[in-house]
Amino acid sequence: SQQGEEDPQALSIQEGENATMNCSYKTSINNLQWYRQNSGRGLVHLILIRSNEREKHSGRLRVTLDTSKKSSSLLITASRAADTASYFCATNPRTDYKLSFGAGTTVTVRA
Amino acid sequence: GAVVSQHPSRVICKSGTSVKIECRSLDFQATTMFWYRQFPKQSLMLMATSNEGSKATYEQGVEKDKFLINHASLTLSTLTVTSAHPEDSSFYICSAYRGTGELFFGEGSRLTVL
Numbered sequence: 242s243q244q245g246e247e248d249p250q251a252l253s254i255q256e257g258e259n260a261t262m263n264c265s266y267k268t269s270i271n272n273l274q275w276y277r278q279n280s281g282r283g284l285v286h287l288i289l290i291r292s293n294e295r296e297k298h299s300g301r302l303r304v305t306l307d308t309s310k311k312s313s314s315l316l317i318t319a320s321r322a323a324d325t326a327s328y329f330c331a332t333n334p335r336t337d338y339k340l341s342f343g344a345g346t347t348v349t350v351r352a
Numbered sequence: 353g354a355v356v357s358q359h360p361s362r363v364i365c366k367s368g369t370s371v372k373i374e375c376r377s378l379d380f381q382a383t384t385m386f387w388y389r390q391f392p393k394q395s396l397m398l399m400a401t402s403n404e405g406s407k408a409t410y411e412q413g414v415e416k417d418k419f420l421i422n423h424a425s426l427t428l429s430t431l432t433v434t435s436a437h438p439e440d441s442s443f444y445i446c447s448a449y450r451g452t453g454e455l456f457f458g459e460g461s462r463l464t465v466l
Contacts, residue, residue, distance in 0.1 A: 274454060283358070283445055284396075284457040329395060339386065340447075340455060342396045 247330060247343040255351050260317040262346040264330030265310075271333045273306055273313050274340065278327045287315075287328075320350045355379050356448045358458025365436055366466055372432045373461045375446030381426035382448035386455065387419070390443040402429040436465040 247264045254260050266273070272291045276284040290297045290306045290313065297304045303316040317324055327347045331340040355378040365371050375385055383404045388396040400421050401409040408421035418440075420432040429448075433440050441464050447455040 276457075281443075281460070281462070283356075283459040284447075286454050286456065289454050338384075338449060339398060339401065341398070344395045347393075 247346050251347045253349045260320050262315050264313045264343050266332045274331045275315050276329045322350050322352050325350045356456045356458045362462045364464045370434045375429045375458050377427045377448040380450050384449040385429040386447045387431050388445045438465045441465045
């Protein structure tokens with residue numbers, strides 16, 4: 242079942258701009274993960290943030306986690322055309338290691 | 353990162369036939385694999401959890417006799433869509449759990465039932 246809700250559903254930006262997307266969830270989690278999916282392809286793991294972490298960086302990606310608000314954000318800085326994809330947050334509940342995916346944000350980076 | 357291979361990537365079949373999709377973890381052993389289904393422009397919906405050496409655990413609303421899952425070894429899980437119908441047309445994605453908290457996904461299999 243889906244637990245995460247993401248916004249916006251779609252985002253269109255110019256190359257070089259930053260892209261920010263948000264994810265909210267409902268139950269307690271062990272960790273929250275972000276994945277990227279290019280059209281018609283599988284998912285690529287981007288970053289995992291644990292419930293006791295507040296911020297994490299990986300290259301041009303910055304993820305924040307606010308467990309009190311049950312929300313996370315993904316920031317992609319200095320976007321490139323190759324960043325065009327759908328981005329999903331996924332939560333790992335405390336009870337098991339199954340992932341529940343959000344609805345996703347479709348990002349289009351215009352050259 | 354870890355590699356998960358999914359095959360076939362695309363399959364077209366006639367209504368009433370059965371289709372098998374394979375998911376292999378190429379460079380690690382996966383005691384647990386997951387099968388997801390994704391409709392166009394939608395998120396991934398978990399269908400079932402495949403455990404090596406035991407029966408799969410299906411999510412609510414997923415017919416176990418329709419979607420047969422076999423996890424015969426630590427590197428291979430198969431999903432068989434039995435007596436496929438047009439409404440079974442979808443993008444099926446497998447993932448393998450390596451025990452580090454993250455999942456590694458296959459490239460997906462697009463099933464079209466005519």
